[in-house]
Amino acid sequence: MNHSISTPDYMNVDDLRAMQLKKLQKLVAYEYERVELFRRRCDEKGVKPSDIVTLADISKLPFMKKTDLRDEYPYGLTAAPMKEIVRFHCSSGTTGKPICIPNTMNDIKVWQDATARSLAMYGITDEDVLQVTYGYGLFTGGLGLHYGGEALGCAVLPIGGGNTEKQLMLMRDLGVTAIACTPSYFLRIADVARQMGIDFRRDTKLKHGIFGAEPWTEEMRRKIEEEAGIIAHDIYGLTEISGPGVAAACEHSNGLHVFEDHYYPEIIDPETLEPLPDGEKGELVFTTLDRFGTPMIRYRTRDLTRIHTEKCKCGRTMRVIDRISARSDDMLIIHGVNVFPSQVETGLLRVPEVAPHYQIIVTPTDTLDLLEIKVELKPEIFAEDVTNLEQIRKNTFNAVKNIIGISPKITFLPPQSLPRSEGKIKRVIDNRK
Ligand code: ADP
Ligand code: ZN
Numbered sequence: 001m002n003h004s005i006s007t008p009d010y011m012n013v014d015d016l017r018a019m020q021l022k023k024l025q026k027l028v029a030y031e032y033e034r035v036e037l038f039r040r041r042c043d044e045k046g047v048k049p050s051d052i053v054t055l056a057d058i059s060k061l062p063f064m065k066k067t068d069l070r071d072e073y074p075y076g077l078t079a080a081p082m083k084e085i086v087r088f089h090c091s092s093g094t095t096g097k098p099i100c101i102p103n104t105m106n107d108i109k110v111w112q113d114a115t116a117r118s119l120a121m122y123g124i125t126d127e128d129v130l131q132v133t134y135g136y137g138l139f140t141g142g143l144g145l146h147y148g149g150e151a152l153g154c155a156v157l158p159i160g161g162g163n164t165e166k167q168l169m170l171m172r173d174l175g176v177t178a179i180a181c182t183p184s185y186f187l188r189i190a191d192v193a194r195q196m197g198i199d200f201r202r203d204t205k206l207k208h209g210i211f212g213a214e215p216w217t218e219e220m221r222r223k224i225e226e227e228a229g230i231i232a233h234d235i236y237g238l239t240e241i242s243g244p245g246v247a248a249a250c251e252h253s254n255g256l257h258v259f260e261d262h263y264y265p266e267i268i269d270p271e272t273l274e275p276l277p278d279g280e281k282g283e284l285v286f287t288t289l290d291r292f293g294t295p296m297i298r299y300r301t302r303d304l305t306r307i308h309t310e311k312c313k314c315g316r317t318m319r320v321i322d323r324i325s326a327r328s329d330d331m332l333i334i335h336g337v338n339v340f341p342s343q344v345e346t347g348l349l350r351v352p353e354v355a356p357h358y359q360i361i362v363t364p365t366d367t368l369d370l371l372e373i374k375v376e377l378k379p380e381i382f383a384e385d386v387t388n389l390e391q392i393r394k395n396t397f398n399a400v401k402n403i404i405g406i407s408p409k410i411t412f413l414p415p416q417s418l419p420r421s422e423g424k425i426k427r428v429i430d431n432r433k
Helices: 013-034 036-045 055-060 066-071 105-121 140-152 164-173 183-196 218-228 341-348 379-383 389-404
Strands: 085-090 100-104 129-132 155-157 178-181 208-212 231-237 244-248 256-258 263-268 282-288 299-305 332-334 337-339 354-363 370-377 409-413 428-430
Touching: 013 036, 013 055, 013 282, 055 263, 085 105, 100 105, 105 140, 105 244, 129 140, 129 164, 140 155, 140 178, 140 244, 164 183, 178 183, 183 208, 183 218, 208 218, 218 231, 218 341, 231 256, 332 354, 337 341, 341 354, 341 370, 341 389, 370 379, 370 389, 389 409
Parallel strands: 129 155, 129 178, 178 208, 208 231, 354 428, 370 409
Antiparallel strands: 085 100, 231 244, 244 256, 263 282, 282 299, 332 337, 354 370
């Protein structure tokens, strides 16, 4: 069977920019006509659809934010008539009340195209057996990877999250070669595999992990690859912009290619809201060039990254963003210092004796806030009669402090003490809120 997915990944850059401009002009005119909030904001700024003459003119347009989706809930930002809407998705609600996005069939097809191209980028083909362990339903992970996998011709196992022993049994019995889930749930699967005596290398055909939906670090990627003998690929996306597959990592990129023919990226300074040139770090903003159900124009993701200036060795012309190591919502301010959970993770995973299971707890005290990091020791370390625990604690303290600049209290826990997650994990408990 010939599984046709589009392959604009290598498009000539001038042609790509011309295509983006055309799509942007069409989208802005469409949105201006149909979405009152957008029209009102454009009018306030004195900008009309006909003012979009070059791609740089996008900066004349107003931004959209998550609060707009909440304020205009449920249909205020929906541009298409109900007869064209075929499916709803809602965000996970990691940062508050979830938002709902009505999609048209075309929106679903565009998303499926990007997800299939992500899988193809990882070297996955119609020979692969893909276990979709992301949750199905309102969350975009499950159905997103499901349709992308089918479009590529993979044999898809739509198991969804949970029931870890069954996940492992089917993985082994069906010869699963690729699994898609959150990196934190894969850690849980690896734990249970160990308990069941399953060795991924020996007992399964697993080659690819497709991990996303939450921030994870380069250190975590290496750890997973070493432990499971697989390639851990990064996939990024968000419900507002469609779902997973907005950007995906190729083997050379050291970041993720954005499928720019569908999703136009900008980086802005989150304080001044001015666009930043490629290369500078700031907040990622997207315009959904091909979505007409609930189009997003200059949507502020609150995710922090930069767009690379150098071309990727793979030859794709789609621009590359740094791996999303932090969402600005996750930023903790402790003793006046900005701390991201991913920085703590990077420090912790440099210590060979600790396991990748941790929790960050911030508690107010009479003097300064206390930053406590609870982290599990590796089972093999814990099993030994550790005499050098104080040394390991000192190393862990230093590894974290060197990155975040403030002194954490390190508490070691036995294996399996901290809660595990089947979807996005919650690693931070902020008792100041
Ligand atoms: P919510 O905002 O409720 O979590 P979504 O389920 O739509 O809603 O999740 C989208 C968010 O998840 C992104 O904005 C980003 O912060 C995070 N995310 C998704 N994929 C990745 C990834 N590969 N790396 C880091 N963060 C990611
Ligand atoms: Zn590349």
